[in-house]
Amino acid sequence: MATIPAGALGFPLDDAWIHMVYARAVAFEGGLHYNPGEPGRGCTSLLWPLVVAPVFRLTGSADGVVRAVQGLGAGLHAAASALAALIVGSLLGPPGRRWALLAGLTVALCPPLLVAALSGMEVTLTAALLCGMVFLALRAWPQAAAEPRARNAWEAGLLAGLVCWARPEGMAPVLLLLLLWSLASLRTRSWLRSLLPFALPVFAALAVSTTRYLLATGRLVTSTYHVKQELSLLELLPRLGTAMLALLSRVPPFWGLIAWLALLALPFATTGDARQRGRLLLPWGTGLGFLLANLAVMPPIDPGAFYHLRYLLPPVPLLTAAVTVAVALFARRLRAPFPFALRFAFPALCLAGILATAVPAVRGFHQDCRNINEVQRALGTWLGSVTRPGDWIAVTDAGAIRFFSGRATIDLLGLNTPLPDADQPALAPPVSFLVLMPAWVQPAEGTRLHVVQACSTSPYTVTSSPAMALQGAMVCGDEAGPAPQLVRLRGVTDVSLTCRPWSRSERERLALTPAASTCTPEAGVWGS
Incomplete structure (x- = not known):
């Protein structure tokens, strides 16, 4: 898929080569520089060039860099797929193993996500970090009369901080998760001891990134993000409509109505105590938090282009996990023959979406790279x-x-x-x-x-x-x-x-x- 017939390897966006400029500077100059010795103002993802930088120490050719970066993206995509499956398995328990496998395979085989993995952009890095953050948060979630698992809490907080470095709008789901964690910690013996292991890494990461932005640009964000963003809460609903109908409609499993209905209905499908309901809604809330934060600041003015679709792809593995959990819960609660129908209809929808979007996604990728x-x-x-x-x-x-x-x-x-x-x-x-x-x-x-x-x-x-x-x-x-x-x-x-x-x-x-x-x-x- 990554090789262009009768042509060179490449990336489908010029923005990917901007990341490569910064990554090369990290490898050979020791800093995020666009020009030698000058702090770069436009590095929207602080983390991605740092992750990619070792590639430049391993290979000297441009095509070698492309292959290595695409391999790295593919590995991160595999990690996001596995973590999506683990999230579903953690929420549904042993009876949900088949649902967990379905979620993991749907993410792994999703053509737009595969294209994103090869795009040279930070999409799959952000997706893997979001999924890892939620999975560890589920393992460490505070509960009554007990402290959260400290090690998992620290790890979840560390990944949450890295999410903020991967994409600026990653702060929205991280702060939402921090709020939910704080509320859940109120039921423990010590609210502060429950909260600190997660909160400290988050605020440390935010302090570092904010300081770096201020020193480089004089603003709280990069120049690229400052110029491109058009914050408008009034436009959020129309932008969400565009995202659902023109952008994510090309992304399995969201190309069908059943996935959106399941996503909207998940809060009503949860049962049990407040802690269990909170855990079930974690992937749902954090995924939607990232999606809505991006749409609030980045208008999808060219919905037919991968350029805009890639902004909305990082939360897709989380949202796929949330949809799968919702369908599984409804399949348990509904009377026959609906559970049987759901168990077959949803996997069929996922498979049909993968098959329907594969050729356009691959063709678009090769065409964009050639351009x-x-x-x-x-x-x-x-x-x-x-x-x-x-x-x-x-x-x-x-x-x-x-x-x-x-x-x-x-x-x-x-x-x-x-x-x-x-x-x-x-x-x-x-x-x-x-x-x-x-x-x-x-x-x-x-x-x-x-x-x-x-x-x-x-x-x-x-x-x-x-x-x-x-x-x-x-x-x-x-x-x-x-x-x-x-x-x-x-x-x-x-x-x-x-x-x-x-x-x-x-x-x-x-x-x-x-x-x-x-x-x-x-x-x-x-x-x-």
Whole structure:
């Protein structure tokens, strides 16, 4: 699945290559840097680059990195699948072994989750940590007249802290679990002794991540998260509807109505004392907490793209476990013939969903990887061959181009580097190349750029906008003399910077080697 026929290995999102930039810096520079020596501002997942970093000590080739990272993602996916099964088994006991096996297999064979495991993103890491946190919390859950199992409580707290490092919205289910733990601890002999083993690792992790964000960006979150988030509780219900109907409808077992009905009905299916009901609702509450937190801050504006689906995938193993528990509980309580029907209908639904979504998921994965390889990776590799150490480049897409060029880079969206000062653009280093996406930015009046490589890919599936399939490598000409020239760009970002001029003969030499078969050298002049 990970190998593209007649092509290179790859990732389906440029964002994955941003993570690789940070992971490489951790491996060789000892810090989360986008450019050497500069604290990175856009590392949304603090943990994922740290987990991936050892890969760069084991292999030196880009394809070797891709294979190793995809293997790591697959291992984490297997862990999430096993933990989902263990959660169901813990809640249903020995009679629920078949249900536990069903939950584990549904997660393991879920095509979108398999794609996420190979995507180079933090999806399966977050999913495995969420499942591990809930499983250990179930084992250590406080109960009347007894202290929680201290070792499991510490372990659950440690994983909860790591969840916050894996994704910023992971704080929502962690804080919800902390609240439920606190309430359950009220029934123990010592509320504080019951709470501290779980709470201390959580607050320690939050303190470290918050301090790091403040030092790097001056905010409580990364620049990437700050720019992309659109917090709106009023829009939460419409966004949830989009998630259910257009995004998670492509994810077994949620492609059918029965799974959503079971998920909504789980609170009414629980029986027993308050402790038992609380345990049964743990995967349900934490999974929904992550899902709703993400939808509250990240609008699903392009539901057909994996780019947006991946944000909602981390809680899917937990929610699959919750749905399986709900179906099992209803199968126990209902009269014949409904239990018999549920025991066959739900597994059949899971299997049908896996079969129905497998081909589109695999095809989309390969297509997205090809799109990234033919544009961003091709331009980055070409820039690495025509630039010199010490040259700077400026880009609108900050992942594969930075990774493969190996050159210091200005992120023109301000996600990974500070934007140049519009009033004093000369304070930023003059760039040798600009790699721009015309769908996002245009040269302002008076700015003239020479396009030396224009790369496009078709059909384009990374997003639903075909215009984003085109990017160009551009330079300044020497018409105004040998001094660095002012470049002003307008669009999704308004920015001014300087670039060094290239003579006509130099530009002609750049056009001698096309970046890839999908690229056109010396594509003309852009701007006035």
